[in-house]
Amino acid sequence: VTSDLRTLRVLSQLLGAAFSAYDYSWLVPDFSRDVAAELDFRREADNARRAAAHFATWPQVHVPRVVESLSTARVLTMEWIDGVRLDDRAGLASRRLRRGDFATLLSSTFAAMIFEHGFLHCDPHPGNLLARRCPESGLFQLVLLDHGLCRELPPAFRANYARLWCALLGGDAAAGR
Secondary structure (H helix, E strand, O other): OHHHHHHHHHHHHHHHHHOOOOOOOOHHHHHHHHHHHHOOHHHHHHHHHHHHHHOOOOOOEEOOOEOHHHOOOOOOOEOOOOOEEOOOHHHHHHOOOOHHHHHHHHHHHHHHHHHHHOEEEOOOOHHHEEEEEOOOOOOEEEEEOOOOOEEEOOHHHHHHHHHHHHHHHHOOOOOOO
């Protein structure tokens, strides 16, 4: 991690020298903070519990349960989930899961994080998003993994972001200003 941070510092300085009109000084402090947060598994466990509470009434969204007795700052143990990555076409097909079903659910889930809860999972790559059949109902279910990098979104940001999307979708350039 220390070596990566040093490399990022050098790269941001090189970028700053090559493109002096842009400020890249924010990269290293932001990345340093994010890496430190991701390495504290107590924080990740707290984030996972919080996300699970937010989606407790959504049967098609699941956050694996933290096994408290086996988790520390350096070890996080969670419930095992048998699912497939959202980009695994063959795996989805073998479980009779359609990618299109997950597109809508994924969009709704992240919209709820942003606009309703104000608490956003910031690492939603395919390895952190699983698909499965819900054991209780048989419905397709989105499983959210890796809550090490989450952000609190202040109400003013959320309101401005909502206005931006309304302006974009409504084609109202004046409203987006």
